[in-house]
Amino acid sequence: MSAILERIGFKPGFIAGDLHNLDSLRLSGIRCGDCGIALLGVRRRCENCSSTKVTEEVFSSEGTVYSCTIQRYPPPSPFVGVQPWKPRVVAWVDLDKKGPRILAPIEGPADLVTIGLRVVAQFNIGWTDERGREVIAFSFLSSTSSGSRL
């Protein structure tokens, strides 16, 4: 039996759930009790208004593409994408339930991704860090191609 590798999220406070059960994972952060905005990542103060009245929140995994483009060149080192490099879609996604707008890669054929497309977050092992831990990262895919995952 192979040893289970230790796992960490891509950034502490940005991901909630059991890292060994990828389907349980959600993006997370804070909502401000003063200005009402939501942001990825747990913070002590609201980046928008500096209020300390922030509460932790787990965000919806579903969202809508606000804008999208095709990255046609391989990003510089230390990028760890699939080799050989293939152009991919990168988008700003507005998460449902007044969640944040976030920058993310979108999986799947580039020509199917348009502004307004409904997408869903998915989590996977992105890379292994220098201490041998698996780092869990995220991307999105079209929710029509993946089926509904709430």
Added chain:
Amino acid sequence: MSRAVIVGVGMTPFGRHPDTHFTDLAADAIEMALADAGMDFRDIQQAFCSKVYLPSATGARVMERMGRTGISCPDVEGACGAAAAGLRLAVSMVETGQYDIVLAFGVEKMPKGFMPPGQLYDDWQCMMGLTQNPQYWALNAKRHMHEFGTTEEQIAKIAAKAKRNGSLNPNALFRTPMSVGQILASPLVVDPLRLFMLCSPDDGAAAVIVCSDRIAHRYRQKPVEVAACIHAVSQFPLLNASSFCTTPTNNPTVYAMAAKKAYEHAGLGPEDVDVAEVQDNDAFSELEYYEELGFCPRGEGGRFIDDGISELGGALPVNPSGGLQARGEPLGASHYGQLHEIVLQLRGQAGPRQVANAKVGLAQVFGAWGHCGVTLLKSAL
């Protein structure tokens, strides 16, 4: 309180200077500014050196070249807005009467290609390959096209204008005119942005000498007044910062807010601007700034270029120097390079790029983590 005026400007060509040490580049620009002002270096009472990627104590190393007169010369870092931050310090010191003559200069040497992401972004952002600037300009462009019907041709027209103006500028990196067709035939980098719509990081230095209006008459040049000099860090969450997120709101952008402050401080409005130099990292960003700086209503940036308003000979020429697209961007020097052009324009010394009767000029920069600068200059009456 004194008024701050600019009595001297100098710049090296922005481009590739592989065999010139950065201290020599900076010293060249400073010597040109001193000659332009008819000033001795020993008259300078304070200096600020703007730089981003160069090493610690860059300014002090330049003082070694210029002669150690014992003045203070700290480095001022603020990404692409580094020189706007430096100018603001120089102007504040003169306005408050602490000194009468302050040198503000910037210098950079940048390798070709993507800027090293590790200096700006966390590991996870680099590992996921999400750090490159052109993609967020492209995302802005795609949304603008979706909302307002802006076209690739309109974006390409701005790139063609940059190349045309750059061909008239001996200090530009790219000096070959290019047609809209040639630009649209260049490879897509991040849709809709193509290779010849993007600026390139490069090498160069530029300097301005800020002086109190009380003693400006001692120097040769007809001074140009600093009507406003605003530097700010974005007030609202920014999509290209440490969490790559924001919340959909109708908050104004940092450039619109900085421009508003600059106009209010100067008692001027966008309708008073005769010539502008803006942060055209890419051709689309220039179109966005037409709107954000108040030159036209939101959504009408495409029409602004179609109508030729921002062309040399138009009602409000933008980036007559060729902008970042033609000059490239040596980060620490970039805003001083813009001011060099605006000062020449306001003095009537811009040669084939001269904007007729230019009295008020605006220069704007925007960089990583929301560093933004807007400077308004006006010719002395």
